[in-house]
Amino acid sequence: MTLEEKLSILSAAAKYDVSCSFGERRKNFVYYSAANGKYIPILKILLSNACIYDCAYCINRKSNNIRRATFTVDEVVKLTLDLYKRNYIEGLFLSSAIIRDPNYTMEQMIKVAKKLKEEEKFPGYIHLKIIPGADEKLIEKAGMFADRVSINVEFLKKEAFFNLTPEKKPEEIQRPLHISSIKYLQYVEEKKRHPHVNPYSPLGQTTQIIVGATNESDKKIIEFSNKLYKVYKLKRVYYSGYVAINNDERLPQKSENPLREHRLYQADFLIRFYNYSIEEIFDNSENLDLNIDPKTLWALKHPELFPIDISRAKFDELIRIPGIGLKSARKIIELRKYGTLNLDALEKIGVSLKRAKDFITVKGKTFKDLKTYMPLFEFSQNEYDS
Numbered sequence: 004m005t006l007e008e009k010l011s012i013l014s015a016a017a018k019y020d021v022s023c024s025f026g027e028r029r030k031n032f033v034y035y036s037a038a039n040g041k042y043i044p045i046l047k048i049l050l051s052n053a054c055i056y057d058c059a060y061c062i063n064r065k066s067n068n069i070r071r072a073t074f075t076v077d078e079v080v081k082l083t084l085d086l087y088k089r090n091y092i093e094g095l096f097l098s099s100a101i102i103r104d105p106n107y108t109m110e111q112m113i114k115v116a117k118k119l120k121e122e123e124k125f126p127g128y129i130h131l132k133i134i135p136g137a138d139e140k141l142i143e144k145a146g147m148f149a150d151r152v153s154i155n156v157e158f159l160k161k162e163a164f165f166n167l168t169p170e171k172k173p174e175e176i177q178r179p180l181h182i183s184s185i186k187y188l189q190y191v192e193e194k195k196r197h198p199h200v201n202p203y204s205p206l207g208q209t210t211q212i213i214v215g216a217t218n219e220s221d222k223k224i225i226e227f228s229n230k231l232y233k234v235y236k237l238k239r240v241y242y243s244g245y246v247a248i249n250n251d252e253r254l255p256q257k258s259e260n261p262l263r264e265h266r267l268y269q270a271d272f273l274i275r276f277y278n279y280s281i282e283e284i285f286d287n288s289e290n291l292d293l294n295i296d297p298k299t300l301w302a303l304k305h306p307e308l309f310p311i312d313i314s315r316a317k318f319d320e321l322i323r324i325p326g327i328g329l330k331s332a333r334k335i336i337e338l339r340k341y342g343t344l345n346l347d348a349l350e351k352i353g354v355s356l357k358r359a360k361d362f363i364t365v366k367g368k369t370f371k372d373l374k375t376y377m378p379l380f381e382f383s384q385n386e387y388d389s
């Protein structure tokens with residue numbers, strides 16, 4: 004099999020892992036990934052899709068009749084360097100199916116990262132997936148050569164592991180997550196005293212949860228993510244909508260609505276960066292409303308707090324206004340030192356007037372009649388299915 008054929012198979016096989024990327028796929032194997040505060044193009048591939056496990060939801064499971072391929076360490080190194088030199092990519096995301104056993108798989112992935120960093124002096128970004136069940140020593144090594152590591156938590160409950168991924172034990176996920184968090188936090192502390200200390204995954208750790216393969220509510224998912232952020236200090240939890248690729252009676256027959264993923268990200272951001280509590284986001288419901296974003300819904304439920312006067316509001320009040328983000332709130336506070344802001348000025352600094360107008364006062368005027376943000380038609384599941 005040629006290198007190009009392997010690339011085609013193993014980049015397509017990697018697309019269901021969203022724990023590194025957030026954005027469109029480009030030129031078959033290049034994705035955009037959030038690394039160090041900016042989005043960069045990365046080569047996103049599996050080392051192998053020849054898995055010895057049989058997870059119900061996975062295209063690469065051993066019982067599927069698909070084309071299999073496995074890169075050698077040198078092939079991944081060569082491919083990464085070639086694409087980097089041609090300015091196609093700025094980094095590598097490497098995951099893998101489990102070949103032989105978890106330790107062997109992890110070792111091969113570490114060899115790739117080590118060779119790139121130590122021998123080839125690769126200056127780009129490397130994200131390594133931690134293989135469930137890999138030894139602690141290997142987890143440590145992975146973090147030494149990778150800028151970021153991740154391990155996919157996938158599910159909220161132990162039953163889901165027993166039912167859907169019987170070869171993986173929940174402890175084989177939790178233990179590396181725990182070890183990796185401790186090593187990362189030790190590194191962060193140590194670096195304050197010794198700036199040249201050996202790194203451990205300096206850009207932190209991320210994970211992925213599959214949404215819709217099991218029946219947890221949005222609230223349960225967000226509570227679980229909140230725990231991951233607080234206890235394990237994760238940089239990011241990615242929500243991966245379940246895709247019905249295998250005809251398996253243990254799983255739903257239909258893929259999850261992509262809008263649900265989007266709403267979960269919105270709720271996640273509001274809680275982490277906008278100081279909303281989980282209770283405020285969910286009120287008395289278990290699921291997010293697909294018809295309206297959670298920030299606008301919260302504002303509509305609290306008419307007593309609006310409209311807010313743009314020329315006097317504090318930062319914490321500004322960021323509660325739909326259509327005003329963290330950056331535009333900071334700019335409003337900065338710019339109003341020099342004069343009163345009008346609608347044009349707000350638009351120029353990035354405020355979405357379409358969403359904000361109903362909730363603000365500008366130069367003493369309100370715009371409450373323009374309810375342009377309200378969806379006219381209800382979203383229906385049938386519409387999506389067709």
Ligand code: SF4
Pocket residue numbers: 054055056057058061062063064065099100101168
């Ligand atoms: S171990 Fe990973 S690659 Fe293998 S079947 Fe399970 S999810 Fe798929």
